[in-house]
Amino acid sequence: MRAGPLIRVILVALLLAAAATAVAIFVPWLPDQASEEAGRTDFVFWFVTAICIGIFAIVAAISVYSFVKFRVRPDDDSDGPPVHGHTGIEIVWTVVPLILVVAMLVVSSVALARNDRVPADHLRVEVLGQQFAWVFAYPEEGMEVGKHKLACIDRETRLIADRCKTSPNLRLPVGRSTRLYLTAREVIHSFFVPEFRLKQDAVPGMTTAITITPTKRGDYPVICTELCGLGHALMRSRAIVTSAAEFERWRRSPSGENGDTSP
Amino acid sequence: MAPGWLRAAWMTALFFGIGFGLVAGIRAFAGWDPAIDWEPIITVAALTMAPIGFLSGLGAFDYWLGWAFGAPTRPDDHSGHGARSWSDYFRINTDHKVIGIQYVTTTIVFFLVGGMLAMLVRAELARPEANFVDPQTYNELFTAHAALMIFLFVIPAFAGLANYVLPIMIGAPDMAFPRLNALSYWLLPIAGIMMLASFFFPGFGAGWTNYAPLAVEQPFGNVFFSMAVQWAGASSIATALNFLVTIITMRAPGMTFWRMPLLVWANFTTSLLVVIATPFIAGSQFFVMFDKVMHTNFFDFAEGGYPLGYQHIFWFYSHPAVYIMMLPGFGIASEVISAMSRKPIFGYRLMALSLMAILILGFSVWAHHMFVAGMAPWLRVPMMVTTLLIAVPTGIKVFSWLATTWEGRINFATPMLWAVGFVSMFVIGGLSGIFLGAVPIVIHTSDTYFVVAHIHYVLLGGSLFTIFAGIYYWFPKMTGRMYNETLGKVHFWLSFLAFNATFFPMHIIGVQGMPRRVYTYDPQFGNWNLFITISSFVLGASFIIFVYNMIVSWRSGKPAPSNPWRALTLEWQVSSPPPLFNFDEIPQVVGNPYEYGVPGARHAILSGERAPTGEAETVQR
Missing domain, CATH: 1.20.210.10 (Cytochrome c oxidase-like, subunit I domain)
Structure with a gap:
């Protein structure tokens, strides 16, 4: 008598887990993966998804079984068994989620720490968000910049120094880590490239930073994801990842030339 | 003059006038040009003074003011308690059951308005291109949708349902502070109308989160949100205090904390959240409004302000607010x-x-x-x-x-x-x-x-x-x-x-x-x-x-029977709708509220019933 419902619930759970897995696999969820950071983020994503499918399947199976099996006939006025609780079961459904939570915390923290690393040999790019466009500024390679300082963007006036090459599109060499330093002119903006799985707000008066290590050449959208006024929806740009040689060629060309519009 | 809508009308106008005179007078006296500047006048006269006039006119303060000025007050005067006709729902009423219904119907109206705003948002988004609203209107649509749903629907709808059933559930004749309860309700329509009015002074389009510095940069209509949140927040806090005192002091004999229905527990925790957290959103909106109207620099980094400070203060309320919007539902x-x-x-x-x-x-x-x-x-x-x-x-x-x-x-x-x-x-x-x-x-x-x-x-x-x-x-x-x-x-x-x-x-x-x-x-x-x-x-x-x-x-x-669901909690043991003061006599609680299937278990003994046999007392977890 006790094994009957358990086996049925497990069967329903397996069925639901299969259905949820199908949704996870056959729906094109994540966009292309174009950075090392994206690889780690996606690992966390699928790790959490797997746990969620498990929880969903169990909870949904118990619900479906209970709702179908225990619905009452219209003329039945009786009460259910007066079960007030079960300490053992209550401990189980407190401890098991706790263990899963700790597992997700560990995996997330490790991925976060790795994605936040600043490699010694990184390219420096400074980003100014303004209504309603991005400016990407490239200081000369090897230039010494103090901590919390910007080489290209004046924090007071938010003007961009002439010695820096600027571009409306983000240009990156493939395979090398780039550290983006972001600030904003008047209101908060947010830099987002779905293919890199990276997002960071640009805040007036502050400098924020992220590390991007592109792994695939291509042309990706840069989207503003913090409501910044009337032109928010149109505040878009491109992240163009090229070979190191091509990037160097572009970088040595004067600002505004050499095809900021073509990849 | 008797409290009512007529007195509310002229007192609203009178208080608007006082606010107008105050601002224009101070500006003229200080020699600021122009003396009649509509932005501070609307902030002070329309968004602050006029609502006070409206509430005074309706009679929300009559009893307290009368008492303060030494006029004879009669605590046992229940003429403003309970509804005898539909018009009693349109005045200050101290019956928690009337107030509960006032809350629920009002919030459903705002829910329908907020829902229609969402329909407009979805209409615009049906196709990828810009279709039929301009960007400012679009921003105002989704902003007002969220603000109405959160501050004028979910939070007060829960407060309304609990207002109706919670006092009955704990065996109380009413809330602890019935006049405060009436005032809490009447603050709501004020907040709602203010949020909707922001459409006519375009500008409330920075998202319901109203992040600075974008909020400060918005047109004048943004102030309508900042002030509406104050009125809605005051309503929330007053109601929460009322629930807390009611739950702590007015439980029927035998209603220990571990015998309270979970709805009461849920509103107890929610009220604690409201009392602790809501002042933070009030603060965040005052800061934004001061930056905008009085040119302070809380969030202007160029003058030493700190833009992220807004977000920390805002979310210190608005994350607990998520539970304010969920725990009563758990109950x-x-x-x-x-x-x-x-x-x-x-x-x-x-x-x-x-x-x-x-x-x-x-x-x-x-x-x-x-x-x-x-x-x-x-x-x-x-x-x-x-x-x-x-x-x-x-x-x-x-x-x-x-x-x-x-x-x-x-x-x-x-x-x-x-x-x-x-x-x-x-x-x-x-x-x-x-x-x-x-x-x-x-x-x-x-x-x-x-x-x-x-x-x-x-x-x-x-x-x-x-x-x-x-x-x-x-x-x-x-x-x-x-x-x-x-x-x-x-x-x-x-x-x-x-x-x-x-x-x-x-x-x-x-x-x-x-x-x-x-x-x-x-x-x-x-x-x-x-x-x-x-x-x-x-x-x-x-x-x-x-x-x-x-x-x-x-x-x-x-016609509904008194207990169509055969439930055991106290609100189902009285008639539908319940008598004016809920119980003829305060019930005696003798057991837990969910003893379904336990033979002979009782939750409470109501007047006219036999004394407990002692059997129910033994039914404990």
Whole structure:
């Protein structure tokens, strides 16, 4: 008598887990993966998804079984068994989620720490968000910049120094880590490239930073994801990842030339 | 002159005039040009003084002012208590049952308005291009939609339902402060009208979060939101204090804390959250308004202000606000699921304790809204820990509800459909919440449609579904009439299916990278958005059935018995609707509220009944 419902619930759970897995696999969820950071983020994503499918399947199976099996006939006025609780079961459904939570915390923290690393040999790019466009500024390679300082963007006036090459599109060499330093002119903006799985707000008066290590050449959208006024929806740009040689060629060309519009 | 709408009209005008004179006078005296500057005049005269005049005119302060000035007051004068005709619902009324109905009907009106704003948003988003509203109007549409739904629907709707049933549930004749209760209600329409009026002074278009510095840069209409939040917040705080004092001091003899129905527990924790957290949003909106109107520099970095400070203060309220919008729903779900399954709540004490755990953890997670905001990086992991830990007490609640239905005699009447609909949707919303709590993932998903999907699963599939569960469950008690069961079920199934069709695909386009709060978007998301828009119109249409059912059933539904659900809590032991002071005599509570299936168990002894035999006392967990 006790094994009957358990086996049925497990069967329903397996069925639901299969259905949820199908949704996870056959729906094109994540966009292309174009950075090392994206690889780690996606690992966390699928790790959490797997746990969620498990929880969903169990909870949904118990619900479906209970709702179908225990619905009452219209003329039945009786009460259910007066079960007030079960300490053992209550401990189980407190401890098991706790263990899963700790597992997700560990995996997330490790991925976060790795994605936040600043490699010694990184390219420096400074980003100014303004209504309603991005400016990407490239200081000369090897230039010494103090901590919390910007080489290209004046924090007071938010003007961009002439010695820096600027571009409306983000240009990156493939395979090398780039550290983006972001600030904003008047209101908060947010830099987002779905293919890199990276997002960071640009805040007036502050400098924020992220590390991007592109792994695939291509042309990706840069989207503003913090409501910044009337032109928010149109505040878009491109992240163009090229070979190191091509990037160097572009970088040595004067600002505004050499095809900021073509990849 | 007698309090009423006529006096309210001229006193509103009078107080507006006083405000006008004050501002113009001070400006003229100080030699500022121009003396008549409409922005400060509207802020002071229309948004601050006129509402005070309106409330005074209605008579919200009559008793207190009379007492303060030494006029004879009669505490036992109950002429303003209870409703004898429909017009009694349109004045200051000290009966918690009248106030409860005032709350619920008012909030449903704002819910319908907020829903129509959402329909307009979805119409614009049906196709990728800019279609029929300009960007400023679009921003105002989604901003007002969220603000109305949060401040004028979910939070006060719960306050309204609890206002009606909570005092009866604990065996009290009314709330502890009936006059404060009446005042709390009348602050709400003021806040609602103010938020809607912001459309006519364009400018409230910075999102309901109203982030500085964008909020400061918005046109003048933004001040309407800042002030509306003050009125709605004052209403919330007053109600919460009222609930706390009522629960602590007015429980019937024998109603110990461990015998309180879970709805009472839920509103006890919610009220603590409101009292502690709400002053923070009041502060954040005052800062923004001062920056805007008085040219202070709280958030202007060029003058030494700190833009992120706004977000910290705002979310210190607005994350607990998420639980303010959910815990009362947990309470309603517990009442409905236990009564409709004919079984005691599984793990009653752990259910109450997990509410407390959510209350405490809820104050330590605010910065998970700021993982990409540029705050101190070391703050992210601790905030992630507390955020994911909330899954544990929340999970306990979900598992306990399911265990309550297990081997029950489940009656799928409309309230039960909404309650189990809530549990299932809340599971999905809870799981998608993990994707917004794990920092590496949320760096990708924050500010995308994934967030929109998540909040609608927890606030629509969660809060709204429990509000409907509560409305259908207590409708017979409130009106003395039964609603139409068939229409109720049609309403549920239509809403449930359309809700999932509307919001589930948002997870997909969100992960794919569609940002929120945009009126035009990448054409690759076009098909999904068209599908979402069509589904959302079906969802919107489903509420017409609800409104029709409520109005027709209230006028001519079948008379309701006092206890149609055969529930054990106290509100079902009195007539439908209950007598003026709820009980002829304060009941004696002798047992737990969910003793379904326990032979001879009693929750309470009402007047005219035999004294307890002692048997019920022994039925303890």
